[in-house]
Amino acid sequence: MILIHCPYCDEKRPELEFTYAGEAHIARPADPSTLSDEEWERYLFIRANPKGRHNERWRHSFGCGRFFNAVRDTVTDKFETTYKAGEPRK
Amino acid sequence: MSGFRMDQGGRVDRGARVNFTFDGKPYQGFAGDTLASALLAAGVTLFGRSFKYHRPRGIMGAGVEEPNALISVDRGGGRFTPNLRATQIEIYEGLNAKSQNRWPSLKRDFGAINDRLGRFFPAGFYNKTFMWPRSFWEKLYEPAIRRMAGLGDAPSEVDPDHYDAGYAHCELLIVGAGPAGIDAALEASGSNARVILIDEQDELGGGALADPSLWPWLERSVKALQAAPNITILTRTTAFGYFHDNFIGAVERITDHLAEPGHGPREKLWKIRAAEVILAQGAIERPLVFEGNDVPGVMLASAARVFALRHGVAVGKNVAVMAAHDSGWKDALALAKAGVGIAAIIDVRDAVDAGLVAEAEAKDIPIYLNYSVIGVNGRHHVKSAQICSNDEYLGGRIACDALLMAGGWTPSIHLWSHSKGSIAWSEDWGAFLPDKPNENVRCVGACGGTFSFGKGVNLGQLPTPKDPATIKAFLDFQNDVTAKDIALAVREGYHSVEHIKRYTTNGMATDQGKTSNLNALQLASGFLDRPIEKIGLTTFRPPYTPQSFGAFAGHAKDALFIATRKSPIDSWAGEQGAVYEPVAQWRRARYFPRSGEDMHAAVNRECLAVRNGVGIFDASTLGKIEVVGPDAAEFLNRMYTNPWKQLEPGRCRYGLLLREDGFITDDGVSARLAPDRFHLTTTTGGAARVLNMMEDYLQTEWPDLNVWLTSITEQWAVIALQGPKARDVIAPFVEGIDLSPEAFPHMAVREGMICGVPTRLFRVSFTGELGYEINVPAAYGRAVWEVLWDAGEAHGITPYGTETMHVLRAEKGFIIVGQDTDGTLTPYDAGLAWAVGKKKADFVGKRSLARPDIVAEGRKQLVGLLTDDPNEVLEEGAQIVADPNQPVPMTMLGHVTSSYWSATLGRSIAIAMVAGGQGRMGETLHIPMPGRTIAAKVTAMVFYDAEGVRVNG
Numbered sequence A: 001m002i003l004i005h006c007p008y009c010d011e012k013r014p015e016l017e018f019t020y021a022g023e024a025h026i027a028r029p030a031d032p033s034t035l036s037d038e039e040w041e042r043y044l045f046i047r048a049n050p051k052g053r054h055n056e057r058w059r060h061s062f063g064c065g066r067f068f069n070a071v072r073d074t075v076t077d078k079f080e081t082t083y084k085a086g087e088p089r090k
Numbered sequence B: 001m002s003g004f005r006m007d008q009g010g011r012v013d014r015g016a017r018v019n020f021t022f023d024g025k026p027y028q029g030f031a032g033d034t035l036a037s038a039l040l041a042a043g044v045t046l047f048g049r050s051f052k053y054h055r056p057r058g059i060m061g062a063g064v065e066e067p068n069a070l071i072s073v074d075r076g077g078g079r080f081t082p083n084l085r086a087t088q089i090e091i092y093e094g095l096n097a098k099s100q101n102r103w104p105s106l107k108r109d110f111g112a113i114n115d116r117l118g119r120f121f122p123a124g125f126y127n128k129t130f131m132w133p134r135s136f137w138e139k140l141y142e143p144a145i146r147r148m149a150g151l152g153d154a155p156s157e158v159d160p161d162h163y164d165a166g167y168a169h170c171e172l173l174i175v176g177a178g179p180a181g182i183d184a185a186l187e188a189s190g191s192n193a194r195v196i197l198i199d200e201q202d203e204l205g206g207g208a209l210a211d212p213s214l215w216p217w218l219e220r221s222v223k224a225l226q227a228a229p230n231i232t233i234l235t236r237t238t239a240f241g242y243f244h245d246n247f248i249g250a251v252e253r254i255t256d257h258l259a260e261p262g263h264g265p266r267e268k269l270w271k272i273r274a275a276e277v278i279l280a281q282g283a284i285e286r287p288l289v290f291e292g293n294d295v296p297g298v299m300l301a302s303a304a305r306v307f308a309l310r311h312g313v314a315v316g317k318n319v320a321v322m323a324a325h326d327s328g329w330k331d332a333l334a335l336a337k338a339g340v341g342i343a344a345i346i347d348v349r350d351a352v353d354a355g356l357v358a359e360a361e362a363k364d365i366p367i368y369l370n371y372s373v374i375g376v377n378g379r380h381h382v383k384s385a386q387i388c389s390n391d392e393y394l395g396g397r398i399a400c401d402a403l404l405m406a407g408g409w410t411p412s413i414h415l416w417s418h419s420k421g422s423i424a425w426s427e428d429w430g431a432f433l434p435d436k437p438n439e440n441v442r443c444v445g446a447c448g449g450t451f452s453f454g455k456g457v458n459l460g461q462l463p464t465p466k467d468p469a470t471i472k473a474f475l476d477f478q479n480d481v482t483a484k485d486i487a488l489a490v491r492e493g494y495h496s497v498e499h500i501k502r503y504t505t506n507g508m509a510t511d512q513g514k515t516s517n518l519n520a521l522q523l524a525s526g527f528l529d530r531p532i533e534k535i536g537l538t539t540f541r542p543p544y545t546p547q548s549f550g551a552f553a554g555h556a557k558d559a560l561f562i563a564t565r566k567s568p569i570d571s572w573a574g575e576q577g578a579v580y581e582p583v584a585q586w587r588r589a590r591y592f593p594r595s596g597e598d599m600h601a602a603v604n605r606e607c608l609a610v611r612n613g614v615g616i617f618d619a620s621t622l623g624k625i626e627v628v629g630p631d632a633a634e635f636l637n638r639m640y641t642n643p644w645k646q647l648e649p650g651r652c653r654y655g656l657l658l659r660e661d662g663f664i665t666d667d668g669v670s671a672r673l674a675p676d677r678f679h680l681t682t683t684t685g686g687a688a689r690v691l692n693m694m695e696d697y698l699q700t701e702w703p704d705l706n707v708w709l710t711s712i713t714e715q716w717a718v719i720a721l722q723g724p725k726a727r728d729v730i731a732p733f734v735e736g737i738d739l740s741p742e743a744f745p746h747m748a749v750r751e752g753m754i755c756g757v758p759t760r761l762f763r764v765s766f767t768g769e770l771g772y773e774i775n776v777p778a779a780y781g782r783a784v785w786e787v788l789w790d791a792g793e794a795h796g797i798t799p800y801g802t803e804t805m806h807v808l809r810a811e812k813g814f815i816i817v818g819q820d821t822d823g824t825l826t827p828y829d830a831g832l833a834w835a836v837g838k839k840k841a842d843f844v845g846k847r848s849l850a851r852p853d854i855v856a857e858g859r860k861q862l863v864g865l866l867t868d869d870p871n872e873v874l875e876e877g878a879q880i881v882a883d884p885n886q887p888v889p890m891t892m893l894g895h896v897t898s899s900y901w902s903a904t905l906g907r908s909i910a911i912a913m914v915a916g917g918q919g920r921m922g923e924t925l926h927i928p929m930p931g932r933t934i935a936a937k938v939t940a941m942v943f944y945d946a947e948g949v950r951v952n953g
C-alpha cells in the first residue's frame, strides 16, 4: 500500500485515504461556448496516458478533503512529488 | 531405534506422547513432532497422490517447500482446512488428518491409471484435446477432470472461527528467525527502535534447529531477544506479501496447533509498515532431476537432516545420497554421526572436496564419484537405486530404503521480488540473488547469498543412458511437470519463460515452484541454448504460501461485512413489521405489510392511502448538502442546468446536475434559506458523488468563489407527510409558520418549530399530492415521527415504504436517476428540457448538449408505456422492438426502466427508454417475452393528474 504525501496535511498517509482524480493541469475552458467541437472533444476526452512520468490529480478524500496534484511514474508506481492545486506543473 | 524413531536426539519431548489419526488410523507421536515427522517415525512413506498422474508420493521436504504431502485437517464443527503441508502441521492430541486426491484409498487409487496413460497426458494436453466440441467440455471433460485432478476438498460448512486483524508500525522488521535473522535482531536489541521479528515456525532458530551444535547459542539468543523490550517476536507467522512502501502482510496462526481451539481468534492478519526491512528467509534445497525422483522415500538431503536432528526420526535405516553439491555430503555425515545408516554417497561430480571424501571414507561409506542415479525401484517406497557411471554408462544397484537428493540451494527471494527488487544470476549458487533494492530493504544470510553451503554444480537433469523422452523425471512435483514437458514446450515454440511456465504449468501450483523453478530454468536454458540470465525468472507474486480466506476477511463478515446505514426512524419501521430493502448503503423500509398481505396488497393499500388520505414516509436517507457563502447562488448557477440566482429565499427549486459530458448524474429539490445559504438535496445513492464533484469544481476550477460545502445528510431526519390530509396532521404541532396555501405554497420552505424542536419545513411533493418534507435534527427524528403518527391516527395515517414511493412518483412521471437514467441520457432525452436554463451562458455540461451526437435524431428518450392489456405489468429491463415478427437478431429500440401496478389508475404503467421515443407518441411497440409478445402504446410520462392541481391542495 503506497504512502502518499498530502501537500495540505504535509503528511505521508496510506493510499486508502486518497482517491485518484485523473490527469492534472487540464483547466476547464473559461467560455466553453466559444470552443469548436474538436476543441471541446480534446478538453473532454483526450488524455496523455503516458508510460512513465504522469502529472495527475488526487483527493485526500478521507483526510482534509483537498484536491492536489502529483507526479507519479506509471511504470514503477512511485510518487516523485505532490503539490498544491494551482501551483505550476512540476 | 524403535521403528524409525531414534533413541535420542532432536527437540521432541519423548515424555509427552500425542495421539492422532491419519486416514482414520491411530498413531502416536511426541510433542514437538510435525505430522510428517510423527508418521515417518511410524514407518509411513505414502502421504498423497500426485495431481495429474496420481502417482504415489511421500515427503520431499521438511518445511514450507514440501510439494507432495498435502493434507486435510478436520477439527469438526466446520473447522476443515485442506491443502496443508504435513511438514508444517504441528501434531496435537486428537488431530484428525487425511490424505487427498485419492479414491477409494491412498494405497489403491483408481486415478493411478493416469500414470499408465502418461504418454497421452503431455504438456498442453488439456488445451489441445478438450477444446471441442464445447458441450463435451461442459458436460463430460470438465467434471471428469475436476474429479480426477485436484487438491483437497473445499470446506462445505460455514467456518465457525473468527479472525483478528491489526496494524503494526516499526523501525525494523525482520522476516525469518534463523541464525541470520536472529543476529540482525540481537544487533537491534536494546535500541529505541521498535523491532518486529517474524518466523513461520513454532520456535525461533530456522536452520539452527537442525544443528545441535548451535543450540546453546540459540537458547542464549532467544532469551536475550525475549528480554529485549523493543523487540516483538511473532512465531507461527508467515509474511506472505511485500507491498509498496515497506508494507508487509503477515498471518499469525494462533489456534491451529492447539488441541482445543478455544474462543479466541484462529488467525490474525498483521499489516506492518516498517521503516526498514531485513529479509532473512534462508534458502531451499533443490531436488535433482532423474527417473523415479518422486518415489516415496526420495527426498531432499536437508529434509532428512531436519527429521533426524530436530525431530529424532531417521527417514530410513539404510539411506543413499545423490549429491551435486557439498551440502549433501555434510548432511550424510551428520546423519551417520546421529546413527543413521548411509548406504552410499553418489556424486555427479568427478572431483569433490578431499576433506569430505576422507570423512566419508573414515565412516566406511561407499562413494561413487562421477555417477548418477538413473532409476529408483519401488512403487510405494524406495527399495533400491540404480546408478550409472556418467562416462561409460556402467552401473549397478544400491539397496536402500531412502534416497536423498542434494541439488544445491535456491535463496528464498520471494518477498524481495514482491518488493520489486532486481535480481542477478549467480553462477556459484546456480540461482538468482537479490541485486538492487526498490525499497529500504536488504537480505541477509542465505537468502542474500552470503551464507556458504559449500560448492556444487548446476544441472538441468542428471546424465542418463536412456532416451530422455521416454522417462518421467519430475521438476514440479505438485503439478506433475516432467523434464520432457519442458522439452516439448520448447519444441512447440514456447521460448519465453513466462510462456513455458503457463504451457507446462511448471511453478503454478500452490507452492509457486519453490523447488522447481530453477530446475525448469536450467533445462529450458539447455533446450534453448541460451544462458539462464538471458531467460530470466518468472515473477513471484504474493502470497508466499497459501493463506486462509478467513484471515483476509477478518472481522468483515456477516453483519460487519459492510456498514448498514440506518435512519433515526429505522427502528420504528422494524417494530411495525416493515420489510426492508438495501438502497445504496442504507437499509430502508420497503413496505409495511399488515397480517396476510403480500407486497402487492400492501403497496396497493399504501398508495391509495396517500392519494385519498395521508401517508407518512421516512425520507431521511436523502443526501443533503449545505451550501453557504456570498457566492453560493453563483456557484449553484454554474453547477446546475437551471437558473438559481433569482431564486428568492424561502423558495425551492428542482435542480438537475449534469456531468461535463452532458449526461444527467443527479437531481433533487433544493431550498434557498437565506441569500447566502442553500439546503441541497441529492439522490440517496448520489450524495457522496455530488459532494465530491462540487468540491472538485470549487477547489480547482473556481477557487475564487467564496462558498463552503458541508454534508448534512446525517444531521437532519426527514419525515415526508403526503396526501390531501397532510396539513391537517401537522397543523397542531407547527409554531412560527403560517401553513395557509397562500402564505406557504407548493415549492416553498420555512424555518420554525414543530413539536417544540427546530425544523426546516419544505412544502414539496414526490407523490403529486399536497405534502411536506419535515426536516428535524436527527436526534428528534423518531420522537417527532411518533407524535405525528399518533395524531395522524384520527386521519387514517398510513406508513409507506420505498416501493409505494416508487409507484406514486411513476404515476406522476418523476424519474429516478440511476433507474430511469443510465449515464447516457441528456435532459432532453429525459423529457426535462424545461429544467435547462436556455438563457444561461454556461453551466456544467452545457457545451456538450450541442455536440453532434447529442443533437442527432434517434437518440433513446424516456417515454410512458401503457400495455394494451391493462392487467399486464411489464418486466423492468425488458427489451422493446417495433416489429415483433422480425427474425432474430431483432432491432431493439430500448428497454423498460420502471414498471408498476397502479392501484390509483386500476392498471399497469411503465416508463421506458426508446430510440426516438418522443416522436413515437401513440405508436404501438412490442415487448418480446419467453413464449409471447406484449403490445404497449407509447404515451406521455405523466399518468395521473396531468394538470398538477393536487399539489396545490
Ligand SMILES: [Zn+2]
Residues within 6 Å of the ligand: A006, A007, A008, A009, A010, A060, A063, A064, A065, A066
Ligand atoms: Zn490532506
